[in-house]
Amino acid sequence: MRRRVLLKAAVVAAAAATVPLGGRAVASAASPTAAAVAALRADLARLPAGWQSRLAARLKAMGWTSPWSRYVSAATGQAGTCSQPTGIGDYIDSTLKGADGEVVNAIGMAGGFVLPFVDVIEFATDATPRTFGVNGEYTTTLTHAFRDVKRFWDIASDDILFVPMHGADVFGDERRTARSLALLYGVSESEALPIARDLRTLLALEPRLDGGRNPLFSFNAVAVPTYPGSDRPKLIMGDGIMQAMTWLGLGDIAPRSIMAHEFGHHVQFEDGIEFGGDVASGRRAELMADALGTYFLVHARGQALNTKRTLDTARSFYEVGDCYTEEFGHHGTPAQRMAASRWAADVANEARPQGAIQPSRSFVARFDAALPGILAAT
Numbered sequence: 589m590r591r592r593v594l595l596k597a598a599v600v601a602a603a604a605a606t607v608p609l610g611g612r613a614v615a616s617a618a619s620p621t622a623a624a625v626a627a628l629r630a631d632l633a634r635l636p637a638g639w640q641s642r643l644a645a646r647l648k649a650m651g652w653t654s655p656w657s658r659y660v661s662a663a664t665g666q667a668g669t670c671s672q673p674t675g676i677g678d679y680i681d682s683t684l685k686g687a688d689g690e691v692v693n694a695i696g697m698a699g700g701f702v703l704p705f706v707d708v709i710e711f712a713t714d715a716t717p718r719t720f721g722v723n724g725e726y727t728t729t730l731t732h733a734f735r736d737v738k739r740f741w742d743i744a745s746d747d748i749l750f751v752p753m754h755g756a757d758v759f760g761d762e763r764r765t766a767r768s769l770a771l772l773y774g775v776s777e778s779e780a781l782p783i784a785r786d787l788r789t790l791l792a793l794e795p796r797l798d799g800g801r802n803p804l805f806s807f808n809a810v811a812v813p814t815y816p817g818s819d820r821p822k823l824i825m826g827d828g829i830m831q832a833m834t835w836l837g838l839g840d841i842a843p844r845s846i847m848a849h850e851f852g853h854h855v856q857f858e859d860g861i862e863f864g865g866d867v868a869s870g871r872r873a874e875l876m877a878d879a880l881g882t883y884f885l886v887h888a889r890g891q892a893l894n895t896k897r898t899l900d901t902a903r904s905f906y907e908v909g910d911c912y913t914e915e916f917g918h919h920g921t922p923a924q925r926m927a928a929s930r931w932a933a934d935v936a937n938e939a940r941p942q943g944a945i946q947p948s949r950s951f952v953a954r955f956d957a958a959l960p961g962i963l964a965a966t
């Protein structure tokens with residue numbers, strides 16, 4: 589709620605500053621940011637027709653949509669709103685406080701907030717530096733946990749590229765920005781270049797966006813399977829979502845928990861678990877990923893984390909971001925997610941004396957047998 593009010597106020601203020609009474613907008617004279625927004629809109633209007641639908645299709649194919657991404661879409665005027673007060677919503681409010689809403693929404697319209705993801709998914713290689721967190725603060729923890737989770741699950745995982753998403757990287761030079769914009773819009777790099785320049789100008793003018801280091805530019809964690817045109821699977825960890833976890837006091841376990849959940853999706857890809865296109869099968873896949881993740885975190889041969897601490901963190905983690913409950917891709921209610929995690933912790937703890945790890949397919953079969961009980965949790 590508060591987020592929407594903030595942005596609306598900013599939009600009104602910007603409009604008042606740039607449209608003189610009774611006249612047409614003479615943005616350039618009134619404000620450099622309004623002029624830059626106008627330039628961006630004009631250059632977008634010159635793109636080959638259909639770029640918006642190509643952008644939407646591209647993002648869908650890349651698997652961008654998640655509970656996290658929905659918050660970004662809502663906060664940047666692209667789609668929906670979250671009317672429930674949530675910890676994540678408060679965090680996003682705090683990162684945009686005082687920002688010019690017109691600038692934020694214009695960048696959102698151009699796809700600016702998903703651009704770091706496009707850059708990583710399309711262009712990350714083994715040479716991409718593996719520093720996790722905006723200041724590298726999660727590098728050691730996540731690198732070790734990723735090494736451990738690869739050994740833990742019985743799937744082929746050597747080819748998974750584990751890479752960070754830093755919001756500012758793609759805006760480092762205009763060619764790099766244009767390269768990803770071209771893919772997103774389905775146009776040539778030279779056609780995308782004016783937009784790249786506009787976006788870089790806007791980022792330089794709005795301090796809250798900090799050149800792309802604002803957490804909204806990297807507010808996701810994504811497991812990407814191999815798909816036509818990409819040679820290997822990826823696990824992408826955005827700085828922004830981890831900054832949010834730190835802000836919420838969950839920085840100790842949540843980043844590993846997010847990574848382990850995403851790795852759970854790789855287990856699903858490798859084991860050929862079917863994802864249907866409906867809400868129920870999406871929820872099954874997400875709750876299963878929660879279970880796969882928690883099993884690894886608690887198991888003596890996984891991260892061997894304290895069960896109570898892990899579940900306490902999980903509870904907070906599930907409660908801070910619950911919105912959009914009826915849409916496809918929803919991860920289940922907080923109670924269902926807790927039930928999936930608690931079930932997985934019990935399975936891990938029953939194995940404690942001998943330390944055996946369930947083969948992933950047996951674990952999944954047991955999960956499916958337990959699923960009706962998990963879904964019934966309130």
Ligand SMILES: [Zn+2]
Nearest residue numbers: 849853874877
């Ligand atoms: Zn997931």
